[in-house]
Amino acid sequence: MVEAFAVASGKGGTGKTTSTVALGMALADRYDVTIVDADTGMANLLFHAGLEDVETTLHDVMTAGDVPVEAATYDRFGMSVVPCGTSLAGFEDADPERLRGAVADLAAGADVLLLDSPATLGSKSAVLPIVLSDRVIVVLNPTVPAVSDGLKVQEYALSYGSDIAGTIFNRTRGDAESVTEKADRYFEGPTLATVPESDAVQAARSDGTPLLKHAPDSPAAAAFRRAAGALSVADGDSEAVAERFRTAVIPDPP
Template identity: 45%
Template sequence: MVTTYTIASGKGGTGKTTLTVNLGTIIASYGKETYIMDADMGMANMAILLGLENVPVTLHEVLAGKAPVSEAVYDGPSGVKVVPSGISLKGFQDADPEHLRDVMSEIVNHCDFLIIDAPAGISRDGVIPLAIADEVILVVNPELSSMVDALKTKILTELIGGHVMGAILNRATLENTEVSVHKIEEVLGVKVIGLVPEDPNVRRAAAYKTPIVIKYPDSPASREISKIAAKIAGKEYPEIKPEVSGDKFIDRLAKSIVKGRKK
């Protein structure tokens, strides 16, 4: 049975595309037929992260009726299948997001998991991925504005009949964290299913156009993303003893969360 997840956020720059790529890569490594789709057609970045920016056919052409879905599917790391959107504005203008349902209907016949990178904010293009997914996962940064925008996205998702599974706190730091995990859960009314720390290796991996879980598998962010992916796929995550520096960071981060929950 296919399960479809939409990764969404109330504002841009939260890291949802990076999470989509890395979650899909890990789930595919379990032997699950996994597709990741860039439905952020106006501000597409998935192709750039994976070195697919020059491919001949993208989701833009499919939604414009110029090519079948099969021609826009590319092989990614660990066997994940990638359906990128193009980076040209002309392709975006020609694409009709109303055909996204038809594209999904065809893709789900070939996979176990479909993970959709949704457009940030509230727009006509962004409503469809929220409505057609089995589960929506919100990506929140440790700042109040991100949480407020995520709440708007949650409310919209529920208004159109969608369901929010939970939230991922991304780019978590010990300094200047305005909101705790407890506060996020209280305001959004959903569980925080994962906490991904700020990690410079995310940018380093992006420069190599390789998912961080492949390029730097033992980094703090990779380990936390892998835990979330295992949870989504229903797998047991093999705990690996972290390096000393990472261990100290995670220990301190865990203590700060516990304190936040007690407040």
């Protein structure tokens, strides 16, 4: 079984990568989880997972062609983590479409695939994770730009045939209930969790350790565990999902 989720937001800085890692760790109690840095242009998963010194990343898989994705897959915190590099050479030479093949290979061996997606809808490669995933998890902050961009991500996903798994309202301050209730009316899927703003998140990131390991008892960590608990993972056919990624015909525009 496998279900592929894109973790997405229209705006950077909403806590998308923090959410991807936290959901992955929480889901790893029940499932085989693989998390992938699909934001190949502005990778940062490696910083969150303490992998900034590893030699092989998704960039190598996407450039050389003969590097298997297994070589860029690291067992960390109970899940498989596929980071992307930040180097100039890696970015220049990377072929975004090779991402499809890499993700197809990963889909064959996981129950849950979480794709940390680019915080933009501005290019074909940026929307690829949304197009190819089964469902999209939309990460919001309680601000007008973040909610407005989150709505755009949702409408793109629905237009491209992906469903919405739910929203995570991240970095809320004080009583956010009335805002999240109002926002909930406009988003498909449930509000998976409301995650309070927390110094622990920043401290975890500086430490290169995921929040759920750095501060497992923090209210933010508890909220992410609730979000993971609210996600029912569909029992998709691994081969069918892998095949979808592998064979999706996405030609260059004329």
